[in-house]
Amino acid sequence: MNKTCFCDFDFEAALAKRGSVTKGYFNVACKPDGSWVKFPIIVVSGVEDGPRLLVDGAHHGDEYEGVQAIIETANALDPKKLKGTFIGVPVLNMEAFMYGSRISPMDYSTLNLNRAYPGTPQGFITSRIVDAYLQNIVKKATNIITFHGGGDALYLEPLASYIPGNDSAEASYKMAKAFGVEILWRMEDVPFGGFLNAEAAKLGIPCITPEVGSQSIQHPYANRRRHIEICATGITNVMKSLCMIEGDIVPQAEKQIDITLIYLCSDAGGIHVVKKMPVESFVKGEVLAEIFDVFGEKVGETLAPEDGVMVGYGVYPVVLPGNWSILYGRVNS
Numbered sequence: 001m002n003k004t005c006f007c008d009f010d011f012e013a014a015l016a017k018r019g020s021v022t023k024g025y026f027n028v029a030c031k032p033d034g035s036w037v038k039f040p041i042i043v044v045s046g047v048e049d050g051p052r053l054l055v056d057g058a059h060h061g062d063e064y065e066g067v068q069a070i071i072e073t074a075n076a077l078d079p080k081k082l083k084g085t086f087i088g089v090p091v092l093n094m095e096a097f098m099y100g101s102r103i104s105p106m107d108y109s110t111l112n113l114n115r116a117y118p119g120t121p122q123g124f125i126t127s128r129i130v131d132a133y134l135q136n137i138v139k140k141a142t143n144i145i146t147f148h149g150g151g152d153a154l155y156l157e158p159l160a161s162y163i164p165g166n167d168s169a170e171a172s173y174k175m176a177k178a179f180g181v182e183i184l185w186r187m188e189d190v191p192f193g194g195f196l197n198a199e200a201a202k203l204g205i206p207c208i209t210p211e212v213g214s215q216s217i218q219h220p221y222a223n224r225r226r227h228i229e230i231c232a233t234g235i236t237n238v239m240k241s242l243c244m245i246e247g248d249i250v251p252q253a254e255k256q257i258d259i260t261l262i263y264l265c266s267d268a269g270g271i272h273v274v275k276k277m278p279v280e281s282f283v284k285g286e287v288l289a290e291i292f293d294v295f296g297e298k299v300g301e302t303l304a305p306e307d308g309v310m311v312g313y314g315v316y317p318v319v320l321p322g323n324w325s326i327l328y329g330r331v332n333s
């Protein structure tokens with residue numbers, strides 16, 4: 001018997017029940033101990049018709065700030081004052097989230113949930129989660145915010161990304177601007193595929209990927225709260241821009257810049273010393289990071305291949321050959 005995508009959560013009923021809040025789990029696959037691989041859903045169905053905004057967190061289990069913002073935003077919404085529907089999926093990759101890991105330990109082969117779209121109902125667990133989520137939830141949405149962050153690996157200045165050059169690009173760009181942070185990432189020439197934002201673009205669903213927070217900035221605790229609040233303000237800003245709730249958009253930066261994000265990997269392995277901080281500008285040829293061996297000899301540098309602005313860097317003080325050293329933005333006009 002194929003139990004994949006068996007669903008104990010009546011999503012259609014939750015959507016149809018105007019003026020209500022429904023919470024539950026969507027079951028994906030049954031584990032050897034009889035418990036389910038599942039993800040939580042919160043549906044806040046407004047009294048009036050309107051957009052269906054899907055907001056998800058923890059495609060990567062070590063990226064927490066969006067998760068908390070989704071929970072708090074959903075709990076603060078009043079269905080009587082909501083036009084349309086808020087669909088919150090605070091933790092998509094529950095198995096990874098429970099262990100504070102970027103990816104799930106459950107697959108036979110290592111799979112990154114946000115590189116596994118469109119997934120398959122016959123695949124490993126991560127591939128099944130993607131398929132179940134895409135077919136049953138994502139395709140019902142009119143707009144999507146899919147949260148990410150630096151997790152254990154990166155410090156990233158808060159940004160909101162969108163994909164240009166498709167039918168939903170203009171609406172996605174408006175959502176990214178409304179989110180309100182300084183950096184807007186125009187996602188072109190991305191060095192990977194199989195991620196939700198790209199899948200949404202194929203489906204014509206406006207979608208943004210905010211990247212906010214990381215483990216490196218969570219102490220003192222006030223830093224974590226600040227990043228959760230950036231996420232929460234971003235969600236309500238987008239909801240205001242879609243006329244789902246009333247109120248003025250709250251800017252989260254004095255200015256906004258549109259960039260293309262470039263990943264620079266280190267050729268050398270060693271102790272990683274970052275020389276420029278977000279959101280410093282630099283010119284072609286400047287040293288962005290230096291790498292030293294354990295005798296203190298410099299063994300490598302990460303150089304700016306062009307003018308740009310710093311967006312993030314690898315936070316672990318040791319870098320391996322081929323790993324992320326610096327993320328910078330090529331500023332678009």
Ligand SMILES: [Zn+2]
Pocket residue numbers: 059060063114147148149
């Ligand atoms: Zn992520």
